[in-house]
């Protein structure tokens with residue numbers, strides 16, 4: 001199937017890519033360590049390809065790194081290695097189907113991709129690639145690069161410069177031709193990619209946290225549109241020749257996707273989340289007596305909840321626990337099955353919330369799967385009031401750049417007016433952080449972000465007919481604004 005998938009029940013993340021170049025060693029081990037640090041970005045499959053100079057040797061497995069690649073048997077030593085953890089956003093999803101790095105030979109090419117191409121089949125040259133040979137946007141990209149190399153007799157770098165300008169959408173890439181390592185960010189810079197150093201090895205990773213997690217030093221993040229070549233002759237940087245591409249870094253990386261210990265464009269994700277929580281407290285305090293307690297929705301919302309509590313002078317209580325190493329879960333099945341899964345994942349602590357007025361903080365509201373269940377759990381555990389505070393604006397528009405958020409009509413805030421959300425979610429009140437305040441919390445140039453899922457303003461063309469709108473959907477270009485609703489009224 002060559003089309004975006006919309007059947008996930010939770011926001012699906014963005015894939016993790018990693019690479020190492022250095023004097024020949026067991027770089028697969030280092031790449032594997034980085035993939036473990038990027039596991040939150042993809043749990044459907046894992047793969048590592050090692051370049052030995054003349055050839056690439058690869059292994060792929062289904063599931064997490066621990067499940068799909070429990071050892072490195074069969075992966076040789078070599079100067080270069082490329083790795084990937086995947087959540088499918090295009091094409092095959094199950095198990096090994098669509099696993100990356102995509103590995104082709106004659107000449108060898110390994111490609112690890114984070115992001116999604118918009119309408120990849122319309123890319124120049126795609127018509128010449130046998131449709132039977134590709135099922136994902138990433139596989140098509142690899143074939144386009146190889147076709148270019150073969151036809152023009154050029155090297156990988158020249159092929160990248162020829163093929164990439166014809167592609168629309170998001171791609172942070174780590175590639176190898178067996179001897180060199182390449183890092184690429186698309187001209188909008190939708191997805192992050194960082195360069196690091198450990199000893200005499202160069203590292204590339206989706207997030208800086210994966211570099212520091214292996215004891216490496218972050219050198220810098222790649223620029224939007226940069227093509228970085230790393231090899232025996234050092235590093236060389238060039239640009240994808242796309243004039244006038246405006247930077248549109250994914251704002252949701254700060255909200256949810258990236259690890260709190262990562263930096264994006266040099267700015268701490270932790271600080272952005274903390275500031276977002278503080279701003280939410282300024283805008284949407286919960287007053288009255290008895291004084292409420294703040295409960296974070298584990299895991300990602302913990303930092304925003306801390307910021308909210310600090311600014312409002314309220315106590316954080318561990319009203320929800322996440323027992324065991326459940327990780328981010330992407331749940332299949334009907335609504336009842338989803339609720340059961342959330343219940344298994346999050347346990348209310350009656351001793352912390354019974355008799356309390358609760359300010360429940362989450363980082364985002366996408367389908368409402370989490371909140372629909374959690375508010376009930378807290379009430380049954382004895383909470384007398386539940387006030388939901390969300391540290392980002394309502395998520396109303398589908399992403400076409402590497403996140404699979406479900407069918408457009410499944411986005412709860414797109415279906416329901418804010419005034420009906422509190423009722424629907426079983427809360428006493430609901431408030432969202434405004435886009436302006438979120439941008440302020442993230443920092444940097446506010447016009448340098450993609451905010452399409454919050455505003456409907458897409459930085460690129462999107463697939464025709466993709467926004468066949470549900471009746472209540474806001475019009476493109478409307479600002480989400482700060483929204484605060486208690487049952488039946490907008491305050």
Ligand SMILES: O=P(O)(O)OC[C@H]1O[C@H](OP(=O)(O)OP(=O)(O)O)[C@H](O)[C@@H]1O
Pocket residue numbers: 009010011256297298299300301327328329362363364365366367368369370371
């Ligand atoms: O409205 P929804 O469709 O439920 O999506 C939003 C929720 O999904 C994510 O949590 P998740 O449990 O996936 O990951 P986390 O442990 O990192 O918070 C996010 O942090 C929100 O809690």
Ligand SMILES: NC(=O)CC[C@H](N)C(=O)O
Pocket residue numbers: 013014015086087088089090091098100113114115116117136137138402403
């Ligand atoms: N989440 C992602 O970045 C996915 C990459 C690519 N589009 C795939 O489906 O494999």
Ligand code: SF4
Pocket residue numbers: 190249250251252253398399400401402403450451452453454
């Ligand atoms: S649409 Fe949303 S999730 Fe997708 S890249 Fe833009 S900000 Fe990120």
Ligand SMILES: [Mg+2]
Pocket residue numbers: 297298299300301363370
């Ligand atoms: Mg969460």
